[in-house]
Structures are given as structure tokens and as C-alpha cells.
Amino acid sequence: MDLNTLLQRAQNLANGGEADCELPRVERTLQQVLQAAEEFHTRVTQTGGKDIQAHILLGSKGINLPKLNQKLEALNARKTFEPLDVTRAETDISTFLKNERENAITSVIEDTNKNINDSVTKQKWTHLMSSWNEEKTRLLDALIGSSQNFIDLQRLPQHTVVNPESKPRSCLNQMELLYAQELRQYNELIINQSPQRPNLVQKFAELVQSFGDIRLSDMWNLLTWVTQVDQPFNGDPIKTRQQRPEFVLNAKSYLERRYRLYLTSILMTPTDVDSYQLVLAYVTRRFGPHQSTIGLVDVAGGGKPLWPLVYYSLRCGSVETALEFLREAGTTYEDFSLLISDRVNSRIESQLKLQYANKIRNSTDAYKKAVYCIFLGCDPHEVHGEVAKSIDDFLWIKLSMLRPGTPELASGFSNLQSLILEKYGEKYFNASQQAHLYFQTLALTGQFEAAIEFLSRSDENRVHAVHMAIALRELGFLGGVRSVNQPLLSIDICDPQPLRRLNLSRLIRLYVGRFKHTDTVEALHYFYTLRCLRDPKGRNMFLTCVCDLIVESGVLDTNIFELIFGRRENEEQQQPNGLHIETKQGLFRQFHCPEFDTGTMAGLVADELVERGSFEMAVPLYDMAGKHNLALKHLSILLAQVVHQPPLVATLRSRLSLEAKRFTHLLETQHIELDPKVESNFVLLQDLLKFFDNYHEGKFVMALQQLWRTNLIPREEEEVDGCLAHIKRLSGEVIKVLPDVMIAAMDITQKQYKQLKADAGQRTFELRQLRERAKLLANMTAIMPYRMPNDTNRRLLQLEMMMN
Structure with missing residues (x-):
């Protein structure tokens, strides 16, 4: 029997056989079964065994995965998220009001917490950014004139004896002093509003002739020559310089x-x-x-x-x-x-x-x-090396090719500037060894800012760079930066290439920082050259620099305040013979003008001191500025911290007591408009100051009389409500003193009780009055609208129990 016959019989048996159970009839031949098995094997090998394992796992738990997929596909999510009809239940008014009240309280608490967190975060980042900016400024200043020769010498501390009457030596050498004197004379003409102002570049150039340095004289003569302009600049110096032909003509004629x-x-x-x-x-x-x-x-x-x-x-x-x-x-x-x-x-x-x-x-x-080439403008990139044997010849040929009065002047001038500054640069000119040559090249091509910044890098030439910058600024030829916080030399995207802008404020502060503590007069005159600039807060840069000088110096030596502002008018020192010396005038008085005076400067310094927490130094400055409200406010804040202390000599309390007496006399003799709340707080703290003075001196009767006049504690039970109402109107400064006031009043009562009981034990009426007063103080403290510290309550109870 062959295989075909056997296959045919098998098919007939399959078609004719019937199963006893209810199973689906299979109408497939063996060939179809083989083909289906191959397809199933191919699908399994392509998709992996994970799907098969998932089918087997879910099938063992009675889950039909294909049917489950069909049900998921048939789901309609459209009706699931439709809005439901609102069904109104019966309103419970009491529950509703309770919920509203709790929600309001909760929202207030959440808003308060959020505001506090936002405020703390803002203050933290403000302080952090301020610290970063100060560090950045210090690092930027340190980059100028940097040195790689760092020597770390470990030395032991040495004791030095300094004569307190000796004055600090000047940090300026003879050349720097001559420069400073010339600048001081020029500033005095401006302050006195003189109609004729000298050309500061020419004044400095004449001064330099006495130094005996030919190269230095050549640099100043160059600046004098190229800045001879018939009409003053109107507008931005950088943009005007490229369009005015005078710089090209002057540089050419100088060569x-x-x-x-x-x-x-x-x-x-x-x-x-x-x-x-x-x-x-x-x-x-x-x-x-x-x-x-x-x-x-x-x-x-x-x-x-x-x-x-x-x-x-x-x-x-x-x-x-x-x-x-x-x-x-x-x-x-x-x-x-x-x-x-x-x-x-x-x-x-x-x-x-x-x-x-x-x-x-x-x-x-x-x-x-x-x-x-010179007259026809041909071959502008030709060097003409056979003719131009020096940099002067090269510059003269390039400048001669520029045609003043033509539209090509600005572009040709910019190309020459880029050639000198960017293509050749400092390395080509060996600028470190020939500083004067590189400076003259930049100045002849109208790049004053880059030339001055280059000179300022070396200690030897920084003094000349500073005064060149000041002189050009006074003539209106120096391109300044948009913000005083920018680097010393910066590029503005709106300027023609490759011109730079110089930060005059940073340059002067860097120069003055070396001698501002020893030569304060000269430092003020250098800062005065910044009077036309503004800091990021909009303040006059002259005032800002002087403020920083005073604040930094005042941390170590408070004499700087008297040096700058002088003494207040009613602080004359009395001599042994009874005569009075005249009031000393401060250095800042010589800079008085309609824009600012001593009062403005004192107020600015006081604001800065308050931000740094130096309230004691800020109080007299606010007084000088005529801001008596702020002076009394911060004086009250300080008094509230020390009013309860014993009156010892040479302490903060003793100094504040003198200041408080001065303001009291001022209020009595002069009509000063004050905020009623500020004035009442100060008067109350002044009364408490007298109370604690009498208390610590053992004058208990006078102390109680002084305290009763303040209406802070009652004499009788009928006065309690009035005292509590008065306390509710007090400010935070006075509230801080109340615990010490209560303890002092209870201590006086206890000591009077003890003394009276020891002297005459039969005087029961007076003893009972003292016990009632002590009980009244304790009860009033318990019902006070402010929470007292636990130590205060415990101390009051101990003193009261000692009287029973």
C-alpha cells in the first residue's frame, strides 16, 4: 500500500468519524493542519514568547484574553466624564456657616504661610545675590593687574603700639598728589559754577611736563592734539566719533x-x-x-x-x-x-x-x-612696506586714504580700528614692553577706551589712565557703559565694531580704593567726577561711592562720620573755662549743590546703615538729614532692647540715654512735625528709661510714681481696664519691655513689703495693700492681650508667694 492510498483512507475516516462529546467538527486536512502549525510557529517566533506566556497565565485563572480585548475595545468613555446633574440637598445653615468660617480661617492661614515663605525666599535670594555681586565685583577688580607670583609667608602675630594722636600717612606719591591737586582745583571751579572751565586734558598735559618723562608727555600731547574739536559732541561719543572727520584729520596732522x-x-x-x-x-x-x-x-x-x-x-x-x-x-x-x-x-x-x-x-x-593710493584710494589693503618704515608711516598712509565728508569714512575708519585692535593686537606691538607705542596707536585711531583700559592694567601707568579717562569724560569724548556694574571694558551690540566702552566708575573706584581711608579729601574729589552717573537703583554715583566709603570705614572708625559731616549744631564741646568751641564743618559741605547737600548724603548713609543693622550710627545721621521720624523710630527700637538694663558707664544704654536726652531737649525747644505714634512711643520709652534708672538706684517710690504716670500698671482695680486699653494701642517696641516692667514693679512691691514687715510688723493695713497690689499685677498679667514669656509668669508667681 502506497502513501497516497493511506492518506486518502485517513481523510475518509476523518470525514466519517463522529465524536461522542460535543466538540466542534474539524474540516481540515493534514496538509492544512501542517500549514496552520507553521504559521502559528512563525507568529510565535516573531512576536516572542511573552504574549503566549500571558495567554497561558491568564487562561489558567479562567480569563479569556481575546474576549477581554473585545470588551475593552467596545467600551465608550464619552459618557463617563460628562457633568452630572447637581442635586441640591436640604441646606443646613449652621453647618454651612461653620464650614465657611473654617474655610475662611484656613485660607487666611494658608495665605499667611505662603506670603511668609515668599518673603523669606525673596529676602534670602536678595541677600545671596547681593553677596554674589560683591564677590563678583571683588574678583573682577582683582583680575586687573594680576600677578602669577604668589608667595605664601606664614608669619606669627606681632604686637604693634600705635600713637593714637598720629595721623595716617598718605598713600599717594608725589606724582599722584600733583594729579589730585589739579583735579581738586578743577572741581572747585565746577562747584563754584565758574563760567570758564579749563580744558582738563590740556591742564594735565601741562602738569606732566614737570615730570620729566618724554614718553608720558608724548601720550598727553597726543590726547591734547586729537581732541581739538570746534563744536562739542551732542549725543553718544562712540557713535559721533565715527561720523566726525575731526579725529581723522587731527590724528593725521599730529603724525x-x-x-x-x-x-x-x-x-x-x-x-x-x-x-x-x-x-x-x-x-x-x-x-x-x-x-x-x-x-x-x-x-x-x-x-x-x-x-x-x-x-x-x-x-x-x-x-x-x-x-x-x-x-x-x-x-x-x-x-x-x-x-x-x-x-x-x-x-x-x-x-x-x-x-x-x-x-x-x-x-x-x-x-x-x-x-x-593715498589720493585715489586704490588698494586699501596694500601695506606699502617699502615706504612705510614705521608704525607712524603706516598709520599716516591709512588715515590719508580716508576721505572726510564721504559716506565711506565711517566704514574705512572702522576697518582701520579693527586692523589695529583685533588683527594685530597687543602681541604684534609687543605692548607689554612698549606700552606707550600701543597706546598711541589706539589713540590715533580713535579707540580711547581700549587705550585707557590697556594702560590701567599696570600699576605704573594706572594713575595716568585714570586721569586720562576723567579728562576725556569732562570733554564728552569717553564712551561710557550702560550700567556701572559692567566690566571695566565691554562691547555694546549697538556700537560700531570694534569700539569698546569703558566703565569709568569701576576704574575710579579701583584707583581710589588704595588711599580712600588715608586721603579722604582726595578720594571725595575723585568720586565727584562720577556725579553725572547713576547706579542701578537710580542714585547719584557720587553719593553712592561716598556712602560706601563712610559705611566701610565707620565699621572700624566712627570718626569718619564727624570728618565727613561735621558735628551737629548743638553738640559743641565745653571747655574747662566755660567757653564753647565752634561747630566743626564736614568735608562734604564743600560739594553742596542744588542736587545734593550734607543732609541728602547723611540720609543716604543712614539708610545703608539701617539695612546693615547699625541703628546706633544711623540715628544721628537721620537727625542731620532732618528725618526726625526715622531717627526717633530707630532710637526707640534700640531703647526697647536696653531700657531695662542697669545704667552703667560706657555702654550702649548710656550712649542711647544721652541721645534720648538730646532729642527730648530738641522736641521741647523746636517745633518738629512728627508722627504721633512715633512720638508717643519715644516719650513712653523715655519715661521707662527714668523708671528703670530709679529702680536700679533703689529709689522705689520715685520709680513707682514714674511708672504710674505711664498708665501701664494700675494703682487700683478700677484702673485695670484703662491700662489694658492703653497697652493694646502700644507698638511692638514698647510691648517687648512690658515683661521687664511687670517684674520690676512686682519686685519693688515685694521689697517694700519685706522692708515694711521688718520695720513694723503690726502695720497690717499697709501690708494688705501691698499684697493686693501684687495680686493685681499678677491678675493683670494673666489677662493681658499679649502672651507673656513663661519665665515672666514664673517670676511673678514667686515674688507674689514670697509676700504671703
């Missing part, structure tokens, strides 16, 4: 003047020699019989090379001399003579440019090519 002096020095001729003779003599010496003239194409009259004569004439700033040499050379150069004399038209200029492109660009005469 021409200096080159002329150079020629007279090497030829040893008088400085007033004729330019024609000077140039002719130099060219004769430069291209004499023994000198090479290879490559020079044209010859002038007398057999001298033409274009060197023209070039050196222009280099000395004499256009007339150059025209004279061209006329001597013949009519061939008539077109170029018109070009030099600014009488050329566009046709002739085009012809000359074409002539340069066809012939002169490849000419062997470097002088002719340089002259054509």
Missing part, C-alpha cells in the same frame, strides 16, 4: 607734525625751516650720489627723484610743497596736481585710476604707487 620734527632733528636744522628746503635736503641726503635710486621712475628739477619729494612733502603736511615739486617737473603731471589741490573732476579721477590699474600698480617706484 605730520611729529614727522616734521623728526626730519629737523636728523638734519639738525631749525624747527621753523621752510618745508621746501627741509624736504629737498632730506631727499638729497636719502638719495644722494652714494645711495641707490633703482626703481625711481620720474625725476624733478635738479635731477632729484620726483615722487619721494612729493611723498615726503605730504608726509610733513605740506601740500603746497608737493605741488611746487610737481610744477617743477613739467606739465606732464598737471592732472595729478589738480588731484592734490582738490580741484579734480570725476573724469580726471577716473583716468588716473585707470592709469594706476594699467601701469602704476606694477611700477617699481614705491613712492609713486603710495602717493596714487
